[in-house]
Amino acid sequence: MIPAPFQYEAAESAGHALDLLARHGEDAKLLAGGHSLLPMMKLRLAVPSVVIDIGRVEELAGIRADGDDLVIGATTCHADVAASDLVRSQTPLLAYAAAQVGDPQIRHRGTIGGSLAHADPAADLPMALVALGGSMEISGPAGRRTVAADDFFAGFFETSLQPDELLTAVRVPRHPGPDWGYQKFVRRANDWAIVGVAAAGGRIALANMGPVPVRATAAEQALAGGASVADAAAMAAEGTDPAEDIHADRAYRQHLARVLTRRALEHQKG
Amino acid sequence: MQIKLTVNGEPRSDEVEPRLLLVHYLREQCGLRAANVGCDTTSCGACTVLLNGKSVKSCTMLAVQAAGQEITTAEGLAAGGELHPVQQAFRQEHGLQCGFCTPGMVMAAAGLLAENPHPTEAEVREGLEGNFCRCTGYHNIVRAVLSAAGSMSA
Ligand SMILES: Cc1cc2nc3c(=O)[nH]c(=O)nc-3n(C[C@H](O)[C@H](O)[C@H](O)COP(=O)(O)OP(=O)(O)OC[C@H]3O[C@@H](n4cnc5c(N)ncnc54)[C@H](O)[C@@H]3O)c2cc1C
Numbered sequence: 434m435i436p437a438p439f440q441y442e443a444a445e446s447a448g449h450a451l452d453l454l455a456r457h458g459e460d461a462k463l464l465a466g467g468h469s470l471l472p473m474m475k476l477r478l479a480v481p482s483v484v485i486d487i488g489r490v491e492e493l494a495g496i497r498a499d500g501d502d503l504v505i506g507a508t509t510c511h512a513d514v515a516a517s518d519l520v521r522s523q524t525p526l527l528a529y530a531a532a533q534v535g536d537p538q539i540r541h542r543g544t545i546g547g548s549l550a551h552a553d554p555a556a557d558l559p560m561a562l563v564a565l566g567g568s569m570e571i572s573g574p575a576g577r578r579t580v581a582a583d584d585f586f587a588g589f590f591e592t593s594l595q596p597d598e599l600l601t602a603v604r605v606p607r608h609p610g611p612d613w614g615y616q617k618f619v620r621r622a623n624d625w626a627i628v629g630v631a632a633a634g635g636r637i638a639l640a641n642m643g644p645v646p647v648r649a650t651a652a653e654q655a656l657a658g659g660a661s662v663a664d665a666a667a668m669a670a671e672g673t674d675p676a677e678d679i680h681a682d683r684a685y686r687q688h689l690a691r692v693l694t695r696r697a698l699e700h701q702k703g
Numbered sequence: 704m705q706i707k708l709t710v711n712g713e714p715r716s717d718e719v720e721p722r723l724l725l726v727h728y729l730r731e732q733c734g735l736r737a738a739n740v741g742c743d744t745t746s747c748g749a750c751t752v753l754l755n756g757k758s759v760k761s762c763t764m765l766a767v768q769a770a771g772q773e774i775t776t777a778e779g780l781a782a783g784g785e786l787h788p789v790q791q792a793f794r795q796e797h798g799l800q801c802g803f804c805t806p807g808m809v810m811a812a813a814g815l816l817a818e819n820p821h822p823t824e825a826e827v828r829e830g831l832e833g834n835f836c837r838c839t840g841y842h843n844i845v846r847a848v849l850s851a852a853g854s855m856s857a
């Protein structure tokens with residue numbers, strides 16, 4: 434399938450992308466790796482009249498350390514996040530999550546910023562950012578703002594990004610220790626999680642257990658209060674309202690959340 | 704609009720519609736028909752080509768996104784009529800049956816070996832996770848890639 438016609442603009446810088454967004458308003462869509470937007474445009478689920486390509490804006494890509502944080506440019510592709518020595522040593526959970534996205538070809542094109550802005554509740558990176566307590570750096574006509582991952586995801590495929598704003602980078606606190614776990618339950622290669630769990634330090638994030646990546650707060654509080662891993666994990670599905678689909682009904686997803694949380698808290702990777 | 708890019712080592716300049724997919728540009732405008740359209744949904748890998756040496760699925764990329772970049776298709780792998788070691792190995796190890804997945808498999812394998820010249824069997828299987836063979840000839844495909852890795856480092 435071929436997308437409906439659109440006007441194409443290649444942004445030359447972050448500032449240029451913002452100008453183009455301001456000029457074209459809500460009819461415009463940013464294009465990063467295109468691995469969520471192009472499939473949606475082929476299916477006419479998205480029909481932007483203007484596409485602003487930020488895929489080759491150099492200042493938006495790259496990974497650097499900044500004090501206690503790593504800063505990852507929005508258009509850094511999943512493969513580069515997964516392979517980065519800095520990410521692998523300082524926030525191994527994030528490198529692991531990036532390596533779980535789709536397949537090698539998808540990881541060469543899809544970007545961290547695109548994945549977060551797309552905000553699929555079943556996706557890997559939104560869950561990872563919530564587990565790590567990361568934040569989003571956003572530029573818009575009113576200047577810059579930073580939004581914590583906990584507040585960024587507003588609903589099913591919805592974020593606090595405004596149509597004239599650009600996600601420029603992602604900020605992740607260093608979490609170099611071995612006390613993290615990652616569980617992605619799938620039935621097919623290169624698929625999204627039926628349920629996913631990422632745990633780091635005392636934080637636990639769940640994928641596909643609601644319209645946004647959610648924290649398993651009851652389990653986190655139990656852990657903080659000295660409960661065993663098994664007892665804390667038994668509370669992982671409390672307060673969740675997962676959707677039902679051909680892969681799983683609500684009760685099965687909640688069961689998976691408890692089992693996978695226990696494994697993640699035991700620092701298993703899978 | 705006008706795009707300038709390099710395809711199989713040759714600089715090109717072409718007029719394209721922004722919505723033209725890279726795979727259709729390669730097949731119809733460049734006459735390079737190795738990359739196939741299998742699923743058209745980023746799943747099967749039959750359309751895999753190299754973008755600046757990295758494997759990508761050309762059904763999920765616009766031709767305009769390739770402006771200024773280097774594309775390699777299976778046609779461009781064989782230098783001066785000499786088969787690339789991966790192509791040679793697919794022939795020797797019987798890594799194809801109907802052949803539909805083969806150009807994509809070969810490009811994904813070439814991309815994999817460029818990133819990881821000495822993969823284990825498990826790494827080959829994971830590295831080809833994005834490519835389906837509906838003849839299910841995976842065993843010989845993996846064997847071919849391992850054999851190519853051996854001959855390229857020899
Ligand atoms: C077959 C297949 C399998 C996949 N499997 C997985 C998986 O297992 N796990 C997983 O997590 N993901 C998976 N994905 C999705 C993949 O991670 C995408 O790369 C990602 O969701 C989108 O990133 P992108 O750069 O391609 O964004 P695009 O498609 O370019 O953009 C997506 C959306 O984000 C907006 N956007 C992009 N960049 C910015 C920015 N900097 N600022 C503001 N808005 C922006 C766009 O306007 C658009 O609305 C899969 C995709 C495919 C096609």
Ligand code: FES
Nearest residue numbers: 741742743748762
């Ligand atoms: S045709 Fe592109 S992945 Fe199947």
Ligand code: FES
Nearest residue numbers: 800802836837838
């Ligand atoms: S050889 Fe027929 S699909 Fe792979």
